[in-house]
Structure formats: C-alpha cells, structure tokens
Amino acid sequence: MSEETGDAVCVIIAARNAAGTIAMAVASALEQPQVSEVVVVDDASSDATAAAARAADDGSGRLRVVSFDTNRGPAAVRNHAISISSAPLVAILDADDFFFPGRFAAMLEQRDWDFIADNIAFMHQPAAHRRPQLFQPRARQLSTLEFIEGNISRPGIRRGEIGFLKPVMRRAFLARHDLRYNEALRLGEDYELYLRALIKGARYTVIEHCGYGAVVRADSLSGQHRTEDLKRLCAADGAIRTASRLAAPLDRALGRHQRHIRDRYELRAFLDTKARNGSLFALRHLIARPTALPAVATGILRDKLRRADKRDGDGDAVAQADYRYLLAGTPVAQK
Known part of the structure; x- marks a missing residue:
C-alpha cells in the first residue's frame, strides 16, 4: 500500500x-x-x-x-x-x-x-x-x-x-x-x-x-522557555541572514523577525534581573541598555493589559468553549 x-x-x-x-x-x-x-x-x-x-x-x-x-x-x-x-x-x-x-x-x-x-x-x-x-x-x-x-x-x-x-x-x-x-x-x-x-x-x-x-x-513544553532560549533563537536568525544570500525583501522580513525575538529577549532579561536583584538593579540594567527601553516598556504594558483582560474574563470563556483554528478557512456547508 x-x-x-x-x-x-x-x-x-x-x-x-x-x-x-x-x-x-x-x-x-x-x-x-x-x-x-x-x-x-x-x-x-x-x-x-x-x-x-x-x-x-x-x-x-x-x-x-x-x-x-x-x-x-x-x-x-x-x-x-x-x-x-x-x-x-x-x-x-x-x-x-x-x-x-x-x-x-x-x-x-x-x-x-x-x-x-x-x-x-x-x-x-x-x-x-x-x-x-x-x-x-x-x-x-x-x-x-x-x-x-x-x-x-x-x-x-x-x-x-x-x-x-x-x-x-x-x-x-x-x-x-x-x-x-x-x-x-x-x-x-x-x-x-x-x-x-x-x-x-x-x-x-x-x-x-x-x-x-x-x-x-x-x-506544556512548547509554552515554556528560558530567557537564554530567546537569545539563541535571535542568534539563529542572524546566522541564517549571514549564511544565506537572501533577496532584499526576505532579508528585511527576517530582520524584522530577529528584532521581534530580540525585543522579547530584552523584556525577559529585564524581568529576570528584577526578580533576582530587585527594581533598582533592573533599572540599572535598563540604563546600561537604552536601546532596550521601547521593547521593555511596550512589553510591560502589553502584559498588564493581558492580565486585565483575564480578570475581566475576556476571551478565556470563548477559548475554552470551542476550538480556535490557526488558519482561516471556508467551511463546508452542512447538509
């Protein structure tokens, strides 16, 4: 067969x-x-x-x-x-x-x-x-x-x-x-x-x-990752950009993805520092990395909004009640 x-x-x-x-x-x-x-x-x-x-x-x-x-x-x-x-x-x-x-x-x-x-x-x-x-x-x-x-x-x-x-x-x-x-x-x-x-x-x-x-x-394993994992994924994007002769549109898109991962890394690195050493050390960490400030500020705001949505019950009830599909599709008409 x-x-x-x-x-x-x-x-x-x-x-x-x-x-x-x-x-x-x-x-x-x-x-x-x-x-x-x-x-x-x-x-x-x-x-x-x-x-x-x-x-x-x-x-x-x-x-x-x-x-x-x-x-x-x-x-x-x-x-x-x-x-x-x-x-x-x-x-x-x-x-x-x-x-x-x-x-x-x-x-x-x-x-x-x-x-x-x-x-x-x-x-x-x-x-x-x-x-x-x-x-x-x-x-x-x-x-x-x-x-x-x-x-x-x-x-x-x-x-x-x-x-x-x-x-x-x-x-x-x-x-x-x-x-x-x-x-x-x-x-x-x-x-x-x-x-x-x-x-x-x-x-x-x-x-x-x-x-x-x-x-x-x-x-779940897919939902867990370390700060170091984000750093390595960012580096992997950079390695592909270096090793591959990408057309300009592809290189720009991969650069955007790399920056997206780097922003997630910067937020996690800041939060790790705060958890380990307190707010003062976290502030010093951020002062030493001024380019990370937009990513950290945006990430903290997004997390606060997400937690507020959960407190209000927004989204979770719908998600638990039914499937959510990754891709859009045209349903088959039910007879």
Missing part, C-alpha cells in the same frame, strides 16, 4: 514528563492507516512517560519507544528519531497533542510538495472524539516571505504564528539538503528548520483541512 507509493509516514513524538497525555498522542497516530512507524523518544522524563507510551501500543509492531538518560531537548530528540526511522514521510506530533481521524488521507491527496501542513485546532480540553470544523479542500503554496512574516507575533493572539503548523516532510528533501534540527535551540527549532528548508527551495503546501489537535496547557 502506502510504502509502495512512497506515502508511508513516520510519526515522531518528543516526550518529557508526559505520562498523562502520551497515550492519547500515540493512539491517535497508530489509528492513521498511512502511519508505518511511530517513534517516541522519552527525553529523560522523571515520570512513567515511556511506560505509558508502550501501554498504548496496538500490537501492530509499528511503535518504538526510546529513552534518553539525560535531557537533550526537542531538536536532539527529533534528529535521533529521524536517524533511526525509515519511512519516506516524517510527521511531528507533540506529546500532549493528537491527530484527528483522516489527517494524512486529506494531506496525501495533494502532490508536488516537499512539506505539507494542515490546519490546527487549539483547545483547552482534549476532544479526540469530536470532529473539528470541515473546511473546503483548498491548497495553496506558502512562500518564504509569507512564512517569515507569519511568525511575527500579533498582539492579542496567542499561538497565532505559522511556525506552529506541523508539516509532513519528505525525508528525501531533508537528506538531499542535509537538513536537521538545530540542537542549540530549545525554542523555535521547528520554525528555524522550516525556514532553512524554504530557503533551500522547499515547496511548502498548506491545506485548509484540519487534522491536528493542539491542547493548550500552561505547563
């Missing part, structure tokens, strides 16, 4: 302290007929993540669970999983997320792509048995410029960046261009890989169909 046509999928799940959610993720991957391999890499969890993953095995021989002795981060986990798997298509699934039934069938109807992504439904509670909105089966190509600009956060929209998309990737393209995740990154490692692939000429298709369910949790 799928292996003969080159449509077999390897699903990679990086997991750390995910004993409570990993079974749902594994089961949703094994339910997809196109999946020939599910590789779970337990990144030195302190709970029973590996055992919970194995308990979700369906007996088909497609599940492999590997454990690291020391924590190495999601980029290293995914690189390792890629190296020990063989299916021609590679898909990433977070350990607290799941696939809706029929995800890969809808994606594999498309041809002539190197990366293909579908819509994401964000939710506050898992709803594996509830269908998402049906959208018209439309596909479009995502340009490098659109990808960069789509990864600059928009005020008031949490997790609205295109980098949250979880594309299926052709292993042959990754191998041909020697592309692997940047293991120095623990934030934005997906974005950085996809950007380098686009610069190498990857054809990135996006469809409106929704097949990925993302559960929004305050303690």
